[in-house]
Amino acid sequence: MDDQAAVEIEAVKEFRDRLSLPGIVDIHTHFMPDRVLRKVWAYFDSAGPLTGMEWPITYRHEEDQRVALLRAFGVRAYTSMLYPHKPGMADWLNGWAAGFAARTPDCLQTATLFPEEGVETYVREAVESGARIFKSHLQVGGYDPNDERLDRSWGLLADVGVPVVMHCGSGPQPGKFTGPEPVGRLLARHPRLRLVVAHMGMPEYTDFLDLADRYDGVLLDTTMAFTDFSEAFAPFPAGAEARARLADLGDRILLGSDFPNIPYPYLHQLEVLERLGLGDDWTRAVCYGNGVRLFGLEPADVS
Template identity: 70%
Template sequence: MNDHHVPSDGEAGEVRRFWAGLGLPGLVDVHTHFMPERVLRKVWEYFGARGPLTGGLEWPIAYRREEAERTALLREFGVRAFTAMLYPHKPGMARRLNGWAADFARRTPDCLHTATLYPEPDVGTYVREAVAAGARVFKAHVQVGAYDPADELLRPAWDVLAEAGVPVVIHCGSGPAPGEHTGPEPIARVLARHPRLRLIVAHLGMPEYEEFLDLAERYPQVRLDTTMAFTDFAEGFMPFPRRALPRLAALGDRVLLGSDFPNLPYPYVHQLHALERLGLGREWLRAVCHDNAAGLFGL
């Protein structure tokens, strides 16, 4: 475990100094988790129990607070827009989560209206309904959902999202622990069918970083989020290969800040410092921490 698991009282000031020093109006974080409190507490219990999907790692939740406190803290950090990444693990769950997320977006205007999906017969219908209701980003979690993203049941949903240009943040890499359908191959099959689909690969595709960089280089609508990448925590068990940094720099217009807030075992500011110490330059940091997502979502 690293030394960055306890947020300091002055952290909001540190975060604000970071983005102000880059001449930015704030941050845009495309990978934050808000979900029904009962569901979120089950997620926290799973992390605390070192379940197999977390790789058995020690994972204390740094921001285990009530919903209102968590939204207030993101605002104190100067996060201009964030998401409500939520995900089902069984049939019939996605539609209910989407109803909750639509209500959360109505009462939380700085949250990008988020929705989710699962391979089931009515997925095309409820994805179309969510897009019509104003969903601006979707979350797919291949590892937790234990489904093949190229499942034929999902084809109508991918069709709708590709046509509408709505981005999908997808956890499809095999970190922190592999799943039956994680890795680049299932995503390559999805993109072969839906090349215009705006996939945002969570965690830079950890640990298959280079394979997901391949897909981003091949498909101009594929993006990557930085969630947990380069932090002391992630580098300790799934380090990013330094030989791939020039490729990441070259894709600087398609890399987006993600954090995993509130489910972090270290302070939020550590993700920002981890990106800064890559040495990829001020303009790369500006794009990643704000401008790329602001352009994608029209902020």
């Protein structure tokens, strides 16, 4: 690793040491087949018009380098978030992700889904093969989570308790089915679904916090939230009331980073959580303890 990486590794270690963290659990990292990831990077290379800001990929490295860097940061468990944009992709992506998890044991086996014929079959197969977490991307996939073809799959995931990270907020660009209303209808039918709202629901933060208040199975991940980059175009609500809601939901907020597709250093996502001023116990829970509990990882004392 180069000198810049070594400096950041040391800085992340200092963050962990300051909070007495035995490690980090990051539930929102991206590993995909190479040709798919390069298309994602090409999208972000042209994403400036979406936010009015350039979106450079900070960790545009080969797969083995990205894995090694997360390990050097002390990330004990992470995911391979992937998602289809058309029928016929999800089952293939799930097969790739299962293989990646088999050769990368610190990665939680990840799967995805799409409203199409056969979705219930491959979702069940993914769960039976060891999938620990699913990803649903309503903006990229362009689908309604209430599509009847998905209903049995949501029911299955609710029954087995496998969490689903859903990009359902309207940032950085709204989609036809993004926003709290479609998700609210989904949860009304599947109230036990363990739904992780990606990006804290950016920019509809308050609405998704309301859903978390209403449904015990709703969690939120911090991906890109509170960072200087996101605060410039989708700021989290200011004031003591919003901070108090974050504190109250401290056991249901999980660290997510969007590594490697972030336009700033990994360390920044960690530091902005500390900067919220909600206390060391809250930050420890978000960065490690809540993920350990959610996935039943080897317990450790994070108090």
